[in-house]
Amino acid sequence: MEDKDKKIESLHLKLIPYFEKYGILLLLVLMILVMHILQPDVFLSWRNVTNVFKQISWQSMLALGVFMVIVTAGIDLSVGSIMMLSLMILAVVAKAGAPWFIVVLTPLIAGFLCGLFNGLGITLLRMPHPFIMTLGTLYIFRGAGNLISGGTPISGFTDEVRYLGHGRIDLQWLGLEKSQYLPVSLVLIAIVYIIFWIFLNKSKTGKWIYAIGGNPNAARASGINVNKILIIVYSLCGFLSGIGALILAGRTDSGYPNAGLQSELDAIAACIIGGASFFGGRGTVLGVFAGVMIMGILRNGLNLMDVSSFWQQVLIGSIIVLAVYIDVLRRDIGTRK
Amino acid sequence: MSSTSNPLLEAKGITKYFGTITALENVNLKVHAGECLGVVGDNGAGKSTLMKVLSGLYKPSAGSLFFQGKEEILESPRDSQNLGLEMVYQDLALAGNLPIGENIFLGREPTKNLGFLKLLDFNKIKELTNAHLDKLKINVKSADQKVEELSGGQRQAVAIARSTAFNAKVVIMDEPTAALAIKEVGKVLDLINSLKKTGVGVIVISHRMDDIFTVCDRVMALFQGTNFAESTLSNTSRDEVIGWIMGKK
Numbered sequence: 196m197e198d199k200d201k202k203i204e205s206l207h208l209k210l211i212p213y214f215e216k217y218g219i220l221l222l223l224v225l226m227i228l229v230m231h232i233l234q235p236d237v238f239l240s241w242r243n244v245t246n247v248f249k250q251i252s253w254q255s256m257l258a259l260g261v262f263m264v265i266v267t268a269g270i271d272l273s274v275g276s277i278m279m280l281s282l283m284i285l286a287v288v289a290k291a292g293a294p295w296f297i298v299v300l301t302p303l304i305a306g307f308l309c310g311l312f313n314g315l316g317i318t319l320l321r322m323p324h325p326f327i328m329t330l331g332t333l334y335i336f337r338g339a340g341n342l343i344s345g346g347t348p349i350s351g352f353t354d355e356v357r358y359l360g361h362g363r364i365d366l367q368w369l370g371l372e373k374s375q376y377l378p379v380s381l382v383l384i385a386i387v388y389i390i391f392w393i394f395l396n397k398s399k400t401g402k403w404i405y406a407i408g409g410n411p412n413a414a415r416a417s418g419i420n421v422n423k424i425l426i427i428v429y430s431l432c433g434f435l436s437g438i439g440a441l442i443l444a445g446r447t448d449s450g451y452p453n454a455g456l457q458s459e460l461d462a463i464a465a466c467i468i469g470g471a472s473f474f475g476g477r478g479t480v481l482g483v484f485a486g487v488m489i490m491g492i493l494r495n496g497l498n499l500m501d502v503s504s505f506w507q508q509v510l511i512g513s514i515i516v517l518a519v520y521i522d523v524l525r526r527d528i529g530t531r532k
Numbered sequence: 533m534s535s536t537s538n539p540l541l542e543a544k545g546i547t548k549y550f551g552t553i554t555a556l557e558n559v560n561l562k563v564h565a566g567e568c569l570g571v572v573g574d575n576g577a578g579k580s581t582l583m584k585v586l587s588g589l590y591k592p593s594a595g596s597l598f599f600q601g602k603e604e605i606l607e608s609p610r611d612s613q614n615l616g617l618e619m620v621y622q623d624l625a626l627a628g629n630l631p632i633g634e635n636i637f638l639g640r641e642p643t644k645n646l647g648f649l650k651l652l653d654f655n656k657i658k659e660l661t662n663a664h665l666d667k668l669k670i671n672v673k674s675a676d677q678k679v680e681e682l683s684g685g686q687r688q689a690v691a692i693a694r695s696t697a698f699n700a701k702v703v704i705m706d707e708p709t710a711a712l713a714i715k716e717v718g719k720v721l722d723l724i725n726s727l728k729k730t731g732v733g734v735i736v737i738s739h740r741m742d743d744i745f746t747v748c749d750r751v752m753a754l755f756q757g758t759n760f761a762e763s764t765l766s767n768t769s770r771d772e773v774i775g776w777i778m779g780k781k
Contacts, residue, residue: 409627417639418610
């Protein structure tokens with residue numbers, strides 16, 4: 196009897212790493228299948244698939260940034276506001292007639308500086324929790340964005356500025372039709388996610404980010420400058436929000452006061468659905484991508500089926516709770532007491 | 533070992549204040565190569581604070597540290613590690629979410645160059661980890677096992693392995709057996725004895741007289757943040773050391 200229990204336990208232990216790594220992809224594939232069965236003509240059409248990627252393009256940047264922060268057992272509530280402020284700065288600079296390569300750089304620099312501000316606040320001001328610092332900057336950055344723009348939308352950017360969010364890669368040379376193009380934002384997502392996958396999994400700094408999330412005292416005792424790493428993480432998170440702003444500028448051709456409102460919550464939700472743990476140290480870049488996709492497909496599919504957006508909220512909320520419950524169960528099995 | 537040779541590590545007049553609290557006052561300590569010094573004292577006597585000063589985690593309010601006869605100022609744990617001064621913390625300071633090998637090399641990971649990128653060399657980490665664990669006769673299933681999946685004794689062994697992976701000259705251990713099952717205690721004490729044989733100076737903080745009298749050559753007692761008593765093991769007894777802990781001579 197004991198032997199049998201042991202066998203089952205060890206089988207569980209062997210399966211856990213795979214489940215942890217790829218379980219979320221199963222859910223994603225399942226959702227795609229269900230949507231395909233429900234909407235066989237539309238859902239997997241070229242037009243709709245590229246649509247989903249365009250819709251998740253800027254959210255995927257925020258989610259990736261927030262993910263890194265969550266790995267350190269922190270939180271960044273200000274990413275939506277960072278994106279809005281970066282977008283507004285972009286719009287003001289563009290309207291002032293700056294050349295496109297300057298305009299394109301402004302949101303990236305603005306986002307980075309906002310993130311740096313968060314990181315410095317959390318470490319130097321020794322805020323008891325990143326929640327507080329970034330809750331503060333959630334208001335500060337959005338307020339600043341409205342101050343510089345006067346609270347009104349600023350529209351009309353050049354094609355170069357809009358390229359990342361709006362550009363199309365023509366695939367007619369592959370024998371495809373003109374409508375079957377590749378959105379530039381999709382390529383951008385792939386490139387950014389691969390870069391950050393390498394950074395988090397293959398670099399020393401990336402490993403230290405996970406170590407800090409696992410046990411900050413261990414990291415400190417190993418001679419890792421925890422504050423420096425945290426400042427890097429929050430700065431990169433801001434930088435990614437800046438990329439999000441650049442994509443959004445391309446997609447909407449406008450800087451507007453409500454840009455990214457509550458999108459920090461979507462970003463956090465995507466991370467949690469994707470298997471990141473609030474306790475820190477857990478989660479994968481692939482998981483975040485799956486989390487973003489699941490939210491995007493859910494919204495897209497429900498829109499296609501004409502389901503009210505109120506139901507979308509209920510469903511997304513339910514998936515978050517379910518995903519975290521699975522995380523709790525996993526910790527119960529996987530960790531020795 | 534001989535007390536005539538120069539000590540490997542010597543602390544003189546260490547004082548540490550936390551706000552208005554005096555955690556340590558004018559504390560002296562020394563340890564020689566191949567020697568094990570036991571540090572005893574009641575809760576709050578200042579043992580852990582002293583060790584954190586020695587490891588560079590706390591800066592002393594006053595006093596100085598000499599390593600191999602040379603005065604050193606430790607700004608961070610990295611400084612003490614660079615000298616060959618390693619610490620095994622009571623809470624072990626391991627990241628449970630990382631595998632054994634990555635814990636052992638945390639902060640000092642071997643890398644390889646891929647073009648202009650400097651990437652972690654996971655094969656080398658595994659190779660070095662296995663060789664090092666073999667050398668210390670530590671048995672684990674695989675270097676890839678996450679630390680959170682290990683037993684208390686195995687974790688302690690990993691923590692000790694980490695402290696000695698980089699040619700440590702002095703290893704400081706805070707309550708190395710406190711959290712262990714009885715059958716695991718012996719293994720850890722054996723590990724300490726084999727460290728001593730390689731010429732490492734060991735400082736063991738412990739409440740357990742069994743530990744002290746199994747591995748230590750000398751014992752010193754702290755009482756209310758000050759040096760209270762000190763003796764070689766052969767010149768004292770358990771009862772006397774227990775008396776020191778309670779502040780009786």
